[in-house]
Amino acid sequence: MAHDALPVIDIAPLRDPGDGEGRRRVAERIGEACRGHGFFYIAGHGIDPALQAALRDASRTFFAQPDEAKMRIAMSRGGRAWRGYFPVGAELTSGRPDLKEGLYLGTELPPDDPRVRAGWPLHGANLWPEHPAGLRRTVLDYMTAACAAAQAVLEGIALSLGLEADWFRRHYTADPTVLFRIFRYPPQPGGEDGWGVGEHTDYGLLTLLLQDDVPGLQVRTQGGWIEAPPLPDTLVCNLGDMLDRLTGGQYRSTPHRVRNAGGRERFSFPLFFDPDFTARVTPLPQHARIDPARVAADRADRWDGSSVLAPFDGSYGDYLLGKVGKVFPQLLGQVL
Numbered sequence: 001m002a003h004d005a006l007p008v009i010d011i012a013p014l015r016d017p018g019d020g021e022g023r024r025r026v027a028e029r030i031g032e033a034c035r036g037h038g039f040f041y042i043a044g045h046g047i048d049p050a051l052q053a054a055l056r057d058a059s060r061t062f063f064a065q066p067d068e069a070k071m072r073i074a075m076s077r078g079g080r081a082w083r084g085y086f087p088v089g090a091e092l093t094s095g096r097p098d099l100k101e102g103l104y105l106g107t108e109l110p111p112d113d114p115r116v117r118a119g120w121p122l123h124g125a126n127l128w129p130e131h132p133a134g135l136r137r138t139v140l141d142y143m144t145a146a147c148a149a150a151q152a153v154l155e156g157i158a159l160s161l162g163l164e165a166d167w168f169r170r171h172y173t174a175d176p177t178v179l180f181r182i183f184r185y186p187p188q189p190g191g192e193d194g195w196g197v198g199e200h201t202d203y204g205l206l207t208l209l210l211q212d213d214v215p216g217l218q219v220r221t222q223g224g225w226i227e228a229p230p231l232p233d234t235l236v237c238n239l240g241d242m243l244d245r246l247t248g249g250q251y252r253s254t255p256h257r258v259r260n261a262g263g264r265e266r267f268s269f270p271l272f273f274d275p276d277f278t279a280r281v282t283p284l285p286q287h288a289r290i291d292p293a294r295v296a297a298d299r300a301d302r303w304d305g306s307s308v309l310a311p312f313d314g315s316y317g318d319y320l321l322g323k324v325g326k327v328f329p330q331l332l333g334q335v336l
């Protein structure tokens with residue numbers, strides 16, 4: 001499998017408002033990558049390496065505990081906030097149980113937050129483990145740093161579309177929906193079928209993925225599946241369905257999957273940076289007219305048989321809950 005096809009883009013200029021020329025250059029490369037595979041690596045993202053290392057260490061410590069300790073913060077205790085631990089086999093992507101365990105996290109909201117009081121699904125407090133106690137601070141700091149990097153990438157994407165740099169912040173991410181996950185993939189014996197994560201696309205705007213040093217992520221391209229192995233000092237950035245919809249399919253939310261054939265456990269840390277829960281994501285004016293035949297072709301090609309280009313009347317929150325229902329059928333009754 002090829003593994004050199006995804007570009008590495010240094011986004012440091014996007015974090016420097018004074019560097020107009022550098023920002024234009026980076027935006028151009030981002031635009032190319034978005035029209036290509038919809039997957040690229042970002043360097044120069046500004047997330048402290050010590051913070052990344054602390055996140056990896058604390059995660060290893062948490063997952064190394066016996067099941068009973070982890071199940072003390074099981075997702076079934078997270079209620080409508082949809083947070084907590086789930087064991088191997090509990091999540092179904094593409095209709096089959098994934099070979100991974102994980103911790104579901106997100107923006108930390110106190111019980112008196114108006115959205116929590118109003119009973120909004122997927123909003124609320126995280127479930128933190130007793131051990132290691134430091135996981136809480138580390139995760140919260142990592143989410144803050146990764147969200148800043150995501151806003152910077154979105155500035156590049158806006159510029160690449162001929163929009164003002166702060167266009168996304170003004171229209172869709174003033175109060176972004178942020179979900180963060182820590183996954184542990186046990187090693188899969190060679191030849192066994194089944195996936196760490198089955199084929200899927202991500203739902204929102206951007207995913208920023210930190211990996212440890214074990215490969216496993218695969219990306220579906222026109223020329224077949226390629227690998228997206230860990231590269232030092234980078235994160236993988238990929239586009240979600242909302243960017244695909246906004247651009248009439250010009251910027252791709254590309255299917256991907258995971259198989260951990262590396263013979264060692266694999267950890268990954270995806271942060272999903274998505275539109276405001278109440279936002280209605282509609283195509284940009286220049287992409288508003290879509291040929292129904294394209295929608296049909298997109299539907300036929302998609303992991304769950306639904307096209308991201310089809311007209312959709314609801315909010316981003318409605319879209320997200322529809323997807324959640326498919327991968328966590330047993331939790332849906334609780335979340336909705």
Ligand SMILES: O=C(O)CCC(=O)C(=O)O
Pocket residue numbers: 181183197202209211216217256257258268269270
């Ligand atoms: O673990 C990975 O490398 C990717 C996970 C993923 O694609 C997802 O959670 O959406």
Ligand SMILES: [Fe+2]
Pocket residue numbers: 200201202207256
């Ligand atoms: Fe994904």
